[in-house]
Amino acid sequence: MSDDEQHQHTFEQAGAGASTTYPMQCSALRKNGHVVIKGRPCKIVDMSTSKTGKHGHAKVHLVAIDIFTGKKLEDLSPSTHNMDVPNVNRTEYQLVNVDDGYLNLMTNDGTAKDDVKVPEGDIGKQIEQGFEEGKDLLVTIISAMGEEAAISFKEAPK
Incomplete structure (x- = not known):
């Protein structure tokens, strides 16, 4: 295989690079903002942070409503972890x-x-x-x- 051959790639499909979501740290999320819970884009209606326990991190409890179905979804995540935020x-x-x-x-x-x-x-x-x-x-x-x-x-x- 010559040097030229190994650099010739064919790409079947190329997107514009626009992602449907982007990561954001839990502690940076805000009420009335958006977040992905269980694979659904949601609007945050309530959130509370628990104190750090004996073992571990502060936890963020999110209550959100699916922006398309109106269903209420909840999630609990360490405040230092990233969560996906949908591009709305x-x-x-x-x-x-x-x-x-x-x-x-x-x-x-x-x-x-x-x-x-x-x-x-x-x-x-x-x-x-x-x-x-x-x-x-x-x-x-x-x-x-x-x-x-x-x-x-x-x-x-x-």
Whole structure:
């Protein structure tokens, strides 16, 4: 094998390098921040730190709500350990149409986005009702760890 051959690699797939999560020390987490518990992106609603015991570290008790399902999750971790924090993005889209349980949305630059489901519950009903009344609606989409959902909406300023 020549020197040139060992340096020729073929990469089947290359990502942009953007990770869905990043590490953060437990003691640096804050209420209303985000954290990954049991593989789910969550918003921290309560946290408490226990004192260091006879053997070991201070522990951080986290109570958080899954940002997509609304389920309450809890975790206990040493304050010096790292936990994953999800990269959470909020984006506003113009509502174009409601079609077969999906929202047809448009970005500011005119790109179509039609893979977001109408949210369940009151928000979904209010979005559909507002659209049927002919209102111009802006829908806020939250995305994290490869999932996304509509979380709120408002009427577009005229």
